[in-house]
Amino acid sequence: MTESSSSEPSFCRHSNRADEFLMALPSDVAAKLWGVSKAPTNVLIETEDGRKFIVFVSEAKGMFFLFNGWSDIVTHLGLKTGCFVIFTPLDSTSFRLTYFVNGVSSTCFWTSMLPTASHFTVIPDCILPKSHDYTFTDLISTIFLGNKEFHVKVETFNGKVCFTAGIDVIVTQYQLEAGSYFLFTKWFGHSFHLRIFGKNGLEMNFDVVHVDDADIAPIDSVQDVALRPVAEQANGHIIRFVRMVADYFRLPDDVSRKAKLDLGLKNITIRLLHLNPQKEFPNGTRREKRVKGYRYALRRWSRFMNIAGIKVGDTIYFCFDEIEHVLSVERVVSHVNLS
Template sequence: MALPSDATAKLWSVYKAPTNVLIETEDERTFIIFISEAKGNFFLFNGWSDVFTHLGLKTGYLVMTPLDSTRFKLTYFVNGVSPTCFWISMVPTASHFTVIPDCILPKSHDYTFTDLISTIHLGNKKFHIRVETFNGKVCFTNGIDVIVTQYQLEVGSYFLFTKWFGHSFHLRIFGKNGLEMNFDDVHVDDADIPPIDYVQDVALTAVAEQANGHIIRFVRMAADYFRLPDDVSRKAKLDFGLKSITIRLLHLNPHKEFPNGTRREKRGKGYRYALKRWSRFMNIAGIKVGDTVYFCFDETKQVLSVERVVPPVSRS
């Protein structure tokens, strides 16, 4: 197996590479693997097949964590999941959710009916990510896009999740070159991370959502879909049948106004509602995936307004 050149350059130079390394597997077996060099690249050679035979692997992902310059801890993944509560997932594009493997999920929660908020630790940063059922799969949804946007992750990178306790997880990120990414030089302003649908122990009307008479204000991170909050759905009387509501784009000069249809989605024993033609909505409003959008819904007039659009925080 070829080793990434960026990693070997940091561990060894062409002239100082060891003749062998020790690989420690998750079941505490240690293997001596001999190193082969060709044209400045290094390969795991004699003894590497013994590791595959021991683990019974044919295909899958491998993560090698250096313990020192000649010892590595090996974590392996079959169908994306390791035996010790790790799982690996490709960084999602704007049109994908991050699926959580069934074997990782606590069995005490009914994911088919209620959503919840998970805490994900990435280095010294903490993110709140919504967990919900989508197309029969339990996924990270709102909030994963915050991580992708804030850290400017590319398609082809990988998330490596470690189960912690309850619905909390540790996250490591690997680039397309296979190396773990270090975000010490990235500034993330927590105040600019938009709130998601709710946090634990807070009502479903969400952080920064508040009812004032016939008005509800709420904030969303723009993705390639838009689901209406439950309170807005009820006040828009969508439970009694699908209908159009009026859209006002107050952040534009001049303001724009147009009708927009709604659609119904199955959710456990009930339904939830979303806007139709969301991509058209984004184009007209000048909203991009990752923007923070401030909404206002007027129950009396049945009007959903965009009051403000804030682009994501970039690298410092």
């Protein structure tokens, strides 16, 4: 995996025809690289094969372009429309250039995030270990993003091997926008490092981003906690909430409503994303009458706790997908007895 040896940000470009003659720097790149000062007149670009090129920088209407000298790089590397290029700063005026033809470069591949409800990523055949039969056996891949680790399911979908369940967790936790770019670098086995570039082309730094660190209020009674979420966040068709485990579990009203339990839906799908391998199974619900209306709970909660490996007092981070009717356990924080 190519990493910057500078504190300057890496950036990418999905090239179009005009980029074969002059390369437009993505918006905000100049400000990130050179601040409010004027851009340098030229930069040094080193390709993966060790060749070095001096490329002049021009400005027009507030935009910066790699101009004279850039066409030499295009010719040398055979870059075409649709190529994906990454500029990794060595310092503020020199860069190492990595390029991808047909989406793949050695052990890496890239994809852009589409504006769809379900997120999955096709893995190129040349990236996959040849020893595994992906048509019959599903498996779990470990994806490292910044200082976090995610478990993502790998399965065959419409004849293609894809990352499926778990990619949506990354998208929702980091609130990624359609048009962002994913760069996967194979590590060992079915493990990958992931770099993400925003719509503006700048690489996003997730080492300083903390997810799932909800502020949990002091809890005096485990039994009371099951009646209310400790923290709750709605994000499109995704609802996230945090609960401390009691000896029963009632669904938040928003989840009950969006799961359409009042319309007769009895089962929802449970996904245990915190396990390796992950597990999935259907789980029944029951309706409990209260003074005004009804509330809903999961059946066979003790079985759920046993399968998930959780205990009373643990804190669970849940995610509910209202479209797929899937309740996922994303993270479990074990209870610590301080007495």
